[in-house]
Every structure is written in C-alpha cells, then in structure tokens.
C-alpha cells in the first residue's frame with residue numbers, strides 16, 4: 575500500500591502545551607522507516623499549515639469555543655490535503671496533534687467518498703458542542719461537528735453541512751462522557767459502545783457487531799480515528815486527558831487486527847500524543863510505536879491476502 579503521512583502540529587483544541595509536538599516525535603522515531611520496513615510505500619507531505627494566534631485571542635471567536643478561528647482554518651487546510659491524498663490513490667495517515675483535527679480529516683474523506691463510516695476509538699465521546707462542553711476545548715467536539723451538530727463555523731468546515739450520518743458513527747471505549755454528550759448520543763442515535771458495554775458484552779463481540787453493521791451498510795469509505803487515550807492511563811501517561819480503565823496494548827492490537835483485516839479502512843488519524851508530559855523512558859511513544867508497527871503489519875497481511883485472491 576501507499577501511505578501519506580500528514581502532520582498536524584496543533585494544541586489549540588486541547589489548550590495544553592505539548593500536543594503540537596506529536597508529529598515531530600513520530601518523525602524523530604522514524605515512522606516512515608517503520609512503514610517501509612513493513613513493506614509499504616510511504617510519502618510525507620509535511621505539516622498542515624496552522625495559523626499562529628496568541629493565547630490572549632483564544633476567546634475572540636466564541637466564549638466557549640477556544641481558538642475557534644485558527645481551528646476552523648487549519649482544518650480546512652487539512653481537509654484539502656486528505657482529499658487530494660485519496661484522489662491520488664494513497665492512504666492518508668494523519669498524525670496529531672490534538673483531536674480537533676478529526677473535523678478536517680473527516681471533511682476531506684467525506685468529500686472523496688459517497689458515504690462514509692467513522693470509527694472513533696477514544697476514552698471520550700468528543701461529541702460536545704459550545705452548549706454542553708465543560709471546558710470549551712474543541713478537541714472534545716469534532717465528532718459532533720462532523721455530524722452537523724454544533725457551531726456553524728465548525729459544521730461548515732471545508733464544505734457546508736453534514737460529513738457523516740450519525741447512524742454511520744461508532745464510538746468505542748468511551749468511559750469519560752459528559753452529561754450533554756449522552757443526550758446528543760441519544761438524540762442522534764449514533765452507535766455508542768462505552769467501556770462499560772465493552773466489558774459487559776466482551777470486546778470481541780463488540781468488534782464483531784461493528785464489523786457486521788458496517789459491512790451491511792452502504793458506505794464506500796471507512797475512517798478510523800484513534801485517540802491514544804483509549805488505551806489505559808498506565809500505558810499512555812503522555813496524553814493530555816488520560817483515563818483509567820482503558821484498553822490494554824493487546825486489546826489495542828486486537829482492535830486493529832480485526833478492523834483492518836475485515837473492513838476496508840480507507841484513512842486514519844493517530845492523535846493526542848503529548849511528548850512533553852510522557853514519562854522519563856518515553857513509555858507512551860514506545861507503546862504508540864508498538865501499536866503502529868502492528869497496524870502496518872496488518873495492512874500488509876491484508877494486502878497480501880487480497881492479491882492472492884485476485885490471482
């Protein structure tokens with residue numbers, strides 16, 4: 575396969591120092607080499623342009639949407655890169671940065687395909703709006719905006735209106751959900767698999783259900799957005815909003831094995847690494863890379879299987 579690395583060095587969405595250094599950390603630890611070693615082609619289109627604004631301007635767009643303007647602007651730029659990458663028959667692999675980038679990724683992906691599904695693996699729902707958000711941090715809102723819920727400046731990124739239908743949205747592993755988010759989840763009828771549900775029904779069963787639903791729907795593109803805080807706090811100390819009771823590394827691998835081998839995943843985000851607050855041994859970076867290696871290995875196995883069948 576051919577992958578395009580797209581860096582998004584942003585922390586406006588989490589309003590905490592460090593997340594903007596994510597792309598740099600992935601490159602320093604040679605993510606491109608890793609992808610090559612697993613047998614793929616890889617290009618790096620560099621970093622998306624992020625407008626510079628001072629912290630004093632953070633509330634200038636809206637009182638509960640911090641950095642609204644620069645976030646809307648950079649997401650437009652990101653959407654364009656993602657869209658062009660797909661038109662080039664290349665897989666966009668978006669490196670965060672905070673999760674506010676989900677809006678741009680999804681906007682670009684949804685313009686390329688007829689209808690998309692979004693799998694959102696995260697400790698959080700990220701379906702807040704300016705009316706429900708306890709923090710005003712836009713990284714807690716991208717999935718709502720993509721469904722056309724929230725502020726017009728966010729719901730109209732790249733092009734006007736809805737990017738993904740709620741019925742095609744699958745949140746998995748959420749365990750820190752705000753009360754307003756539960757209401758939005760219920761109202762929109764999106765597919766919410768909280769960690770409580772995952773533990774009750776079993777991870778394998780939940781994955782199976784999601785795969786079946788997606789394969790029985792009429793989508794032609796599947797975007798997978800991975801927030802590393804889906805993993806347990808103990809294995810990802812270097813993320814801004816770490817939450818306990820998360821997935822183990824092996825469960826993370828199981829999720830990717832199954833989704834990549836049985837669904838046609840067409841694009842991905844890998845977000846919320848904050849190297850500044852990682853522990854001394856770089857535990858978070860190390861665990862991220864273990865997972866990344868597994869991801870690209872699985873893409874290769876899938877590709878080999880597909881070409882075998884084609885012969």
Ligand SMILES: NC(=[NH2+])NCCC[C@H](N)C(=O)O
Nearest residue numbers: 673698702709711713714815
């Ligand atoms: N992408 C993330 N890590 N999001 C965390 C969101 C936390 C909280 N729900 C908020 O809206 O402020």
Ligand SMILES: [Mn+2]
Nearest residue numbers: 697698801803
């Ligand atoms: Mn999260």
Ligand SMILES: [Mn+2]
Nearest residue numbers: 673696700801
């Ligand atoms: Mn998130």
